[in-house]
Amino acid sequence: EPEVTQTPSHQVTQMGQEVILRCVPISNHLYFYWYRQILGQKVEFLVSFYNNEISEKSEIFDDQFSVERPDGSNFTLKIRSTKLEDSAMYFCASSEDTSRQYFGPGTRLTVL
Amino acid sequence: GDSVTQMEGPVTLSEEAFLTINCTYTATGYPSLFWYVQYPGEGLQLLLKATKADDKGSNKGFEATYRKETTSFHLEKGSVQVSDSAVYFCALSDFSGYSTLTFGKGTMLLVSP
Numbered sequence: 636e637p638e639v640t641q642t643p644s645h646q647v648t649q650m651g652q653e654v655i656l657r658c659v660p661i662s663n664h665l666y667f668y669w670y671r672q673i674l675g676q677k678v679e680f681l682v683s684f685y686n687n688e689i690s691e692k693s694e695i696f697d698d699q700f701s702v703e704r705p706d707g708s709n710f711t712l713k714i715r716s717t718k719l720e721d722s723a724m725y726f727c728a729s730s731e732d733t734s735r736q737y738f739g740p741g742t743r744l745t746v747l
Numbered sequence: 748g749d750s751v752t753q754m755e756g757p758v759t760l761s762e763e764a765f766l767t768i769n770c771t772y773t774a775t776g777y778p779s780l781f782w783y784v785q786y787p788g789e790g791l792q793l794l795l796k797a798t799k800a801d802d803k804g805s806n807k808g809f810e811a812t813y814r815k816e817t818t819s820f821h822l823e824k825g826s827v828q829v830s831d832s833a834v835y836f837c838a839l840s841d842f843s844g845y846s847t848l849t850f851g852k853g854t855m856l857l858v859s860p
Contacts, residue, residue, distance in 0.1 A: 639790060668847070677751075678791075678836060678850035691847060726791060733846035738783070738791035 637661040639739035641727050647745045648717055656712045656742045658727030667710045668728040668736060669702065671695070678726065684710065717746045749774045753837045753851035760827055760858050768822040768854050770811075770837035778839040780804075780813050780820040781848070785834045794822075794835070827858045 640659045648654050660667050669681040682692040684702055701713045710729070714721055724743050728736040753770045760766060772780065779798040783791040795804030800815035809824045820837060837851040 641790075666846075670848070670850075672853075675852075677852045678838075678848075680847040680849070683847055693847075728791075730846075735793060735796075736846075736848065737793075740788065740790040 637737075639727055639729055639737050641725075641739035641742050643742060644740065645743045645745070647747065650719060650746055651716050654714050654717055654744065656714075656725050656727075656744070658710045658712075658729075658739055659708055660710055660727070660729030661731075661737055662708070664729035664731050664737070666690075666730045666733060666736075667702075667704070668730075669712050670726045670728065670738075671723040672726070672741075673720075673723040681712070714744075717744075719746050722746045749778065749839060749841060749849045751837050751839055751849055751851035753835075753854050756834075756853070756855040758854060758856045760856070762829055762858055762860050763826045764858075766822070766824040766827045766831075766856065768835055768837075768856070770820045770822065770851060772818050772820065772837075772839050774818075774839055774841055774849075776841055777815075778841045780811070781838045781840070782809070782811055782820070782822050783836040783838060783850075785836065785853070787833070791836060827856070829858045829860055832856055832858045 667684040672678045682696045683690045724741045727739040730736045750773045781796045782794040784794045795806040797804040797813035803812045834853045836853045838848045
């Protein structure tokens with residue numbers, strides 16, 4: 636079965652640094668998503684992306700966050716200036732239509 | 748807004764025991780309900796789903812019934828195996844907009860031989 640992949644599996648960064656989390660969605664999918672899970676808390680929706688633009692975003696997704704699909708295969712999440720509270724597991728998902736989302740294994744981001 | 752509450756873990760069981768993981772939800776309208784499973788080192792995988800009241804989702808011996816009257820979607824399995832050890836997430840989607848998922852916190856299941 637096709638899979639969503641994410642790199643790196645674990646990213647450690649210093650507070651204030653920029654990070655880019657990368658995802659390769661399933662190739663024929665059209666809808667892309669980022670979620671995050673802070674340790675011990677719920678998985679939270681960040682943003683959805685369709686037709687090369689953001690379609691929905693949550694309150695968490697402020698000006699420090701951005702997403703991009705730079706080359707038709709990758710889907711990236713950038714955090715401009717990381718804070719301690721950005722430490723979390725970040726999940727990418729994609730879907731062919733809106734009925735089922737396929738998730739990647741996640742990137743664990745640790746901000747020191 | 749929409750929310751999902753599921754029982755705290757870890758749930759520790761012996762092989763062949765009966766499993767129930769409780770999940771209740773709050774939503775406007777008539778959401779679709781899902782159970783996702785995450786095995787160690789892997790992504791969230793859809794385990795089963797139900798799209799309307801009284802529907803029963805089932806897969807790999809797991810079942811959950813969409814109960815509108817109790818706003819619940821409890822996950823059950825009659826006889827768990829060691830390989831079922833994972834984190835289980837209850838989620839809903841109201842299919843408005845781009846069908847974002849609202850998740851519960853996840854429940855870790857540990858099955859011992």
